[in-house]
Amino acid sequence: xxxxxxxxxxxxxxxxxxxxxxxxxxxxxxxxIARTTGLSAATVSNIVRELKDSGTVEVxxxxxxxxxxxxxxxxxxxxxxxxxxxxxxxLRVAIGNLAHQxxxxxxxxxxxxxxxxxxxxxxxxxxxxxxxxTGVDRSKIAGVGLGVPGPIDxxxxxxxSTAILPGWTGTNPAExxxxxxxxxxxxxxxxxxxxxxxxxxxxxxxxxxxxYIKVASGVGAGLVxxxxxxxxxxxxxxxxxxITLDESxxxxxxxxxxxxxxxxxxxxxxxxxxxxxxxxxxxxxxxxLARDGDPGCRRVIADVGRHIGSGVANLCNLLNPSRVVLGxxxxxxxxxxxxxxxxxxxxxxxxxxxxxxxxxxxxLGGRAEVLGALALAxxxxxxxxxxxxxxxxxxxTATPAFT
Amino acid sequence: xxxxxxxxxxxxxxxxxxxxxxxxxxxxxxxxIARTTGLSAATVSNIVRELKDSGTVEVxxxxxxxxxxxxxxxxxxxxxxxxxxxxxxxLRVAIGNLAHQxxxxxxxxxxxxxxxxxxxxxxxxxxxxxxxxTGVDRSKIAGVGLGVPGPIDxxxxxxxSTAILPGWTGTNPAExxxxxxxxxxxxxxxxxxxxxxxxxxxxxxxxxxxxYIKVASGVGAGLVxxxxxxxxxxxxxxxxxxITLDESxxxxxxxxxxxxxxxxxxxxxxxxxxxxxxxxxxxxxxxxLARDGDPGCRRVIADVGRHIGSGVANLCNLLNPSRVVLGxxxxxxxxxxxxxxxxxxxxxxxxxxxxxxxxxxxxLGGRAEVLGALALAxxxxxxxxxxxxxxxxxxxTATPAFT
DNA sequence: GCTTAGAGTTCACTAGTTGGACATAGACGG
DNA sequence: CCGTCTATGTCCAACTAGTGAACTCTAAGC
Numbered sequence: 001x002x003x004x005x006x007x008x009x010x011x012x013x014x015x016x017x018x019x020x021x022x023x024x025x026x027x028x029x030x031x032x033i034a035r036t037t038g039l040s041a042a043t044v045s046n047i048v049r050e051l052k053d054s055g056t057v058e059v060x061x062x063x064x065x066x067x068x069x070x071x072x073x074x075x076x077x078x079x080x081x082x083x084x085x086x087x088x089x090x091l092r093v094a095i096g097n098l099a100h101q102x103x104x105x106x107x108x109x110x111x112x113x114x115x116x117x118x119x120x121x122x123x124x125x126x127x128x129x130x131x132x133x134t135g136v137d138r139s140k141i142a143g144v145g146l147g148v149p150g151p152i153d154x155x156x157x158x159x160x161s162t163a164i165l166p167g168w169t170g171t172n173p174a175e176x177x178x179x180x181x182x183x184x185x186x187x188x189x190x191x192x193x194x195x196x197x198x199x200x201x202x203x204x205x206x207x208x209x210x211x212y213i214k215v216a217s218g219v220g221a222g223l224v225x226x227x228x229x230x231x232x233x234x235x236x237x238x239x240x241x242x243i244t245l246d247e248s249x250x251x252x253x254x255x256x257x258x259x260x261x262x263x264x265x266x267x268x269x270x271x272x273x274x275x276x277x278x279x280x281x282x283x284x285x286x287x288x289l290a291r292d293g294d295p296g297c298r299r300v301i302a303d304v305g306r307h308i309g310s311g312v313a314n315l316c317n318l319l320n321p322s323r324v325v326l327g328x329x330x331x332x333x334x335x336x337x338x339x340x341x342x343x344x345x346x347x348x349x350x351x352x353x354x355x356x357x358x359x360x361x362x363x364l365g366g367r368a369e370v371l372g373a374l375a376l377a378x379x380x381x382x383x384x385x386x387x388x389x390x391x392x393x394x395x396x397t398a399t400p401a402f403t
Numbered sequence: 404x405x406x407x408x409x410x411x412x413x414x415x416x417x418x419x420x421x422x423x424x425x426x427x428x429x430x431x432x433x434x435x436i437a438r439t440t441g442l443s444a445a446t447v448s449n450i451v452r453e454l455k456d457s458g459t460v461e462v463x464x465x466x467x468x469x470x471x472x473x474x475x476x477x478x479x480x481x482x483x484x485x486x487x488x489x490x491x492x493x494l495r496v497a498i499g500n501l502a503h504q505x506x507x508x509x510x511x512x513x514x515x516x517x518x519x520x521x522x523x524x525x526x527x528x529x530x531x532x533x534x535x536x537t538g539v540d541r542s543k544i545a546g547v548g549l550g551v552p553g554p555i556d557x558x559x560x561x562x563x564s565t566a567i568l569p570g571w572t573g574t575n576p577a578e579x580x581x582x583x584x585x586x587x588x589x590x591x592x593x594x595x596x597x598x599x600x601x602x603x604x605x606x607x608x609x610x611x612x613x614x615y616i617k618v619a620s621g622v623g624a625g626l627v628x629x630x631x632x633x634x635x636x637x638x639x640x641x642x643x644x645x646i647t648l649d650e651s652x653x654x655x656x657x658x659x660x661x662x663x664x665x666x667x668x669x670x671x672x673x674x675x676x677x678x679x680x681x682x683x684x685x686x687x688x689x690x691x692l693a694r695d696g697d698p699g700c701r702r703v704i705a706d707v708g709r710h711i712g713s714g715v716a717n718l719c720n721l722l723n724p725s726r727v728v729l730g731x732x733x734x735x736x737x738x739x740x741x742x743x744x745x746x747x748x749x750x751x752x753x754x755x756x757x758x759x760x761x762x763x764x765x766x767l768g769g770r771a772e773v774l775g776a777l778a779l780a781x782x783x784x785x786x787x788x789x790x791x792x793x794x795x796x797x798x799x800t801a802t803p804a805f806t
Numbered sequence: 807g808c809t810t811a812g813a814g815t816t817c818a819c820t821a822g823t824t825g826g827a828c829a830t831a832g833a834c835g836g
Numbered sequence: 837c838c839g840t841c842t843a844t845g846t847c848c849a850a851c852t853a854g855t856g857a858a859c860t861c862t863a864a865g866c
Contacts, residue, residue, distance in 0.1 A: 006823060007852050010413045014854085031813055040855050045815060069813060151755065160755060209636050221721070225628055232723030233612045236756045239720040244713065244751050254753050310647065314717055317642040318624070320635030348647050350657050352554065352563060353639045409854060410821050417823085434844060443824050448846060472844060 014039060018047050019056065019074070023100060027060075027073035048072055056098075074099035079142035080134075083373030084123050084177065085193065086110070086148050087366075088217055091119065093126045094370040095134055098142070098378070100200070104130045105370065116168040116176070124180045143380060144185040145373030147193040148173055149216075153235050157187050160236075186380040190214060191238055192229050193372030194327045194362070195222025200375045202363035203325045210323040211315055212362070213240065213308065215330040216283070219261045223319070240311050241265065263307035266329070272300055283329040290336055298336060305337040309344020316349040316357055327362040334361060417442060421450050422477070425460065426502065430476035451475055459501075477502040482545035483537075486776030487526050487580065488596065489513070489551050490769075491620055494522065496529045497773040498537055501545070501781070503603070507533045508773065519571040519579070527583045546783060547588040548776030550596040551576055552619075556638050560590055563639075589783040593617060594641055595632050596775030597730045597765070598625025603778045605766035606728045613726040614718055615765070616643065616711065618733040619686070622664045626722070643714050644668065666710035669732070675703055686732040693739055701739060708740040712747020719752040719760055730765040737764060 017037045022028055028036070034044045051057040058075040078098055085092040092107035106129075110122060131138060148168075151160030157174035159165065174187040188196075195212035198204040204212070204224065212222040219241030223230045231237050241261035242254050249258025250268065262268045266283045273281055276296055277289070290297035312324055330337055342359050349357075362368050420440045425431055431439070437447045454460040461478040481501055488495040495510035509532075513525060534541055551571075554563030560577035562568065577590040591599075598615035601607040607615070607627065615625040622644030626633045634640050644664035645657050652661020653671065665671045669686045676684055679699055680692070693700035715727055733740055745762050752760075765771050 007410065007413065007821095007854090008823095010410065011853065029813075041814070042816085042856080043854050046853085048814095223721075225633065230628065230722075232756075233725040234723045234756060234759050236753070237721065237723040239723075239753055239756060242753045243717040243720050247713075256751060256753075310650075314646040315721055317646050318626075318640065318718055318721060319633075320637045320640040320642075322636040348659060350639070350642055350645045350659075353635075353637060353642060356637050410823090410852095411854095413853095414822060432844075444845070445825080445847085446823055449822085451845095 014043065015047055015051065018044065018051065022057065022072055022074055023098075026099075027071045029069040029071050031069065033072065078140075080136055080140050081142055081374055081377035082127060082144045082181075083370045083375075083377060084127070084144060084146045085190070085369040085373055086119060086123075086146075086173075087190070087369070088149050090366075091122055091126065092366070092370045093123065093130055094367075094374055095127075095130050095136070096374045096378075100378070102371070102374070103134045103136070105367070106130055107366075107370075113167055116165075116171045116173070119168075120173075120176050120180060123177065127181065141181065141183045143377040144177060144181060144183055145193070145376035145378075145380070146173055146177055146185050146187040147190050147369045147373045148187065149190045151236060152187055152189050154188055154231060155235070184380075186376050188229070188231075188373075188376055189220070189222075190369050191220035191222040192231065193222070193370075193376060194368040195224050195325070195372065196229055196375045196379075197364055197368040197370070197372030198325045198327065198362050199224055199227075201371050202368060203360045204323060207323045209319070209321040210325060211238075211240075211312070211319070211321050212325045212327055212368075213312065215264055215266075215304070215308065215326070215328040217266050219264050219308075219311075221315070223321075225319075240315060243311055243314060245307060245310055260307060260311040264304045264311075264330075269300060269304055273297065284332070287329060287333045287336075290333055301330070301333050301336050302340045304330065305340030306344045308337075309341040310348055312341060312359070313345045313348035313354070316345060316353045320353045320357075322356060322358070324357065324359045325362050326359065327364075327368050331361045331365070417446065418450055418454065421447065421454070422459065425475055425477055429502075430463075430474045432472035432474050434472065436475065481543075483539055483543050484545055484777055484780035485530060485547045485584075486773045486778075486780060487530070487547060487549045488593070488772040488776055489522060489526075489549075489576075490593070490772070491552050493769075494525055494529065495769070495773045496526065496533055497770075497777055498530075498533050498539070499777045499781070503781070505774070505777070506537045506539070508770070509533055510769070510773075516570055519568075519574045519576075522571075523576075523579050523583060526580065530584065544584065544586045546780040547580060547584060547586055548596070548779035548781075548783070549576055549580055549588050549590040550593050550772045550776045551590065552593045554639060555590055555592050557591055557634060558638070587783075589779050591632070591634075591776075591779055592623070592625075593772050594623035594625040595634065596625070596773075596779060597771040598627050598728070598775065599632055599778045599782075600767055600771040600773070600775030601728045601730065601765050602627055602630075604774050605771060606763045607726060610726045612722070612724045613728060614641075614643075614715070614722070614724050615728045615730055615771075616715065618667055618669075618707070618711065618729070618731040620669050622667050622711075622714075624718070626724075628722075643718060646714055646717060648710060648713055663710060663714040667707045667714075667733075672703060672707055676700065687735070690732060690736045690739075693736055704733070704736050704739050705743045707733065708743030709747045711740075712744040713751055715744060715762070716748045716751035716757070719748060719756045723756045725759060725761070727760065727762045728765050729762065730767075730771050734764045734768070 018033055021033055021036045030044050030048055034041045052059055055075060056078050057072055059070050059072055061070055080095055080097050083094040089109060090107050091110040094105040095103045097103060106126060110119060150165050153160060157172045159168055174185040178185045191212060191214045194214050198212055204210045208227045210224045214220050221238040221240040223238050242259045244256060244258055245260055245263060246258030250262040251257050252259040252262045270281055273296060286297045290301050338359055338361060345354050364371055421436055424436055424439045433447050433451055437444045455462055458478060459481050460475055462473050462475055464473055483498055483500050486497040492512060493510050494513040497508040498506045500506060509529060513522060553568050556563060560575045562571055577588040581588045594615060594617045597617050601615055607613045611630045613627045617623050624641040624643040626641050645662045647659060647661055648663055648666060649661030653665040654660050655662040655665045673684050676699060689700045693704050741762055741764060748757050767774055
């Protein structure tokens with residue numbers, strides 16, 4: 001069945017080429033498809049017919065302006081994907097279609113200490129509710145992307161260190177959700193998904209090499225290299241939170257001293273303000289106070305920024321990305337934290353690496369991870385879900401918007 | 404002419420598939436080619452005939468053992484590639500064929516302060532001499548890989564900071580050599596080429612993600628990610644020498660303080676031994692003395708190792724490679740330096756990242772860079788030199804042994 | 807209303823892969 | 837020593853799929 005060098009494989013590649021072109025552009029006429037893909041008009045004509053028959057694509061008879069151009073676009077209801085994001089304090093679900101449009105999105109608070117069963121129950125309920133709200137049939141689900149706030153082995157789907165999610169010890173979140181929803185579930189950690197989300201929909205659009213730094217209760221980074229999430233052979237790439245900034249600094253939960261995390265993560269930073277600002281402060285609260293002018297909070301945030309900048313400088317020297325996107329609660333602080341980051345990067349990175357680097361706040365806020373989960377589902381579907389007429393009848397390109 | 408989705412492109416892909424299979428295996432019968440590539444026997448038959456006619460491949464009429472299997476192998480003289488490596492104190496040239504065999508190799512001392520013209524003259528002479536020694540016709544040269552010991556913009560071929568190679572200011576080494584040899588020249592810096600060399604022929608075989616750390620007069624790293632050299636959008640990835648280990652450490656030539664380089668590079672380390680061991684010490688000398696038991700040299704090398712280990716730990720946390728290969732003069736120290744590196748990595752990297760990391764000495768010694776230059780020439784030839792019957796008549800696969 | 811130019815379709819042609827038939831040649835057994 | 841067997845490589849007819857050219861269609865512009 002698999003004939004890797006045959007004409008049919010060429011045909012499939014051409015189908016994917018067309019779908020990718022349409023997805024990137026939103027909608028195109030056949031002539032435009034022919035120009036952008038380099039295929040001949042005749043071939044495009046055949047391919048579009050085939051895609052139309054399989055329901056992957058919609059042809060709107062008359063378009064704007066011109067002579068008689070029929071515009072081709074991905075049919076929104078050919079299939080949908082679902083993104084699920086478990087955070088430390090929330091659960092978030094989004095539903096999108098193959099055209100990269102978000103149809104519905106909702107979040108609700110969720111206690112970290114909730115048992116995993118309870119978490120999955122809530123997730124399933126929320127998915128069901130949103131599916132009903134959008135009115136799409138459940139059989140249309142083509143895939144699910146799942147985000148968890150901790151180290152996870154993408155291959156096996158098992159959680160790494162379970163110290164972070166105590167209630168989840170021994171569970172396999174992807175398997176769990178697959179069992180409940182009956183569709184393939186792809187899982188990754190929150191930093192990687194944030195990177196993916198910002199890359200497809202947010203501050204990382206058009207960039208092939210970026211680092212997404214998420215500062216929350218921990219500090220993590222999602223790395224995009226050559227347009228793809230890079231996880232490393234062991235799956236633990238991006239652990240920027242545990243690079244050493246000061247060998248004799250505070251002891252970190254990882255067992256070392258002076259990790260970036262001990263200078264930047266909420267659990268180490270908030271206590272600094274306890275005596276002056278009370279004990280029930282959150283990172284969000286600190287950011288809000290800082291924006292309102294509170295000098296102590298401003299100082300703390302600037303210090304955090306400087307330390308993050310040191311870490312980012314090391315990252316730049318090693319990887320030389322063209323963009324760094326800051327996510328997590330801290331990103332809300334805007335220039336209050338970005339300024340010090342840029343300053344530190346300018347000081348500690350070699351000039352040629354820092355020169356063409358831009359440091360931006362994430363454009364998606366807390367939505368980055370769910371949307372990244374959507375993107376994960378879309379991209380993973382890529383080459384596995386073929387258009388074999390059956391099932392969703394959908395045809396997806398590999399790495400949708402990553403070209 | 405370029406029809407990205409046509410049958411001819413499929414045909415070309417199949418040609419490359421066959422050549423790649425043959426290259427990886429050394430020699431194969433047609434039936435074996437059919438099995439490994441998944442193509443049908445008939446197609447293989449046609450392709451082999453075509454390749455034989457174009458001179459890319461040789462068919463030895465009778466092979467070992469079996470019925471009547473004719474074994475197919477790359478014809479050694481279908482085309483050759485040349486690697487040229489400029490070091491701080493030497494010039495090295497190697498000649499190889501398309502079958503990944505090194506035909507000749509030679510090095511001679513070269514003063515860094517030599518004018519660039521003199522350097523290129525010497526390189527041209529050495530190439531000519533080796534070509535005569537191997538008896539291969541000059542027209543067979545398919546490509547040249549060139550290594551320079553400093554930052555270079557691979558796209559434009561221009562040298563970056565010329566502080567390191569003062570006599571070379573304003574030259575474009577690739578252009579220069581292209582002019583003299585009349586063939587395409589591809590250039591990269593020494594660390595990247597060392598990584599490539601070790602990956603194809605040395606300690607990095609079979610690994611898709613590795614870092615090659617070269618410690619010489621400076622400290623640099625060549626990163627291999629997903630089987631390809633990663634240079635970063637700005638071309639300066641791998642600058643591990645300038646990650647900050649100690650914010651109040653010694654001032655580095657880059658303008659910062661406490662860079663890894665100030666603890667590990669020859670120019671900063673050798674002075675430590677001046678008062679006790681005299682002034683005309685080289686890194687090689689220190690390594691030799693250390694191996695012979697000199698306690699001062701041992702201590703210095705161990706300290707260097709510990710600092711390198713700190714840098715490598717940061718690199719592991721960020722990139723999580725499966726292997727780190729140590730190159731440069733320092734690698735000769737073997738366990739004297741690798742031990743402390745491993746120890747530091749174990750201490751400063753998070754356990755899950757360090758767990759499946761192996762730290763090995765380079766297997767190629769000072770040859771890593773030239774051989775990497777060969778590999779660069781081979782891989783760059785890949786998709787640009789098509790088999791259009793003309794010229795070398797050669798057909799190369801993209802990224803020869805990197806699959 | 808006529809012309810025109812770009813859009814999409816049809817058709818004959820061609821490139822290229824495939825399965826099956828066929829020839830070949832060594833190995834094995836009698 | 838000879839027939840049989842088996843795997844190899846080649847040839848041929850069938851089939852798949854892309855392409856250029858001719859053709860049709862529509863709306864804009866004069």
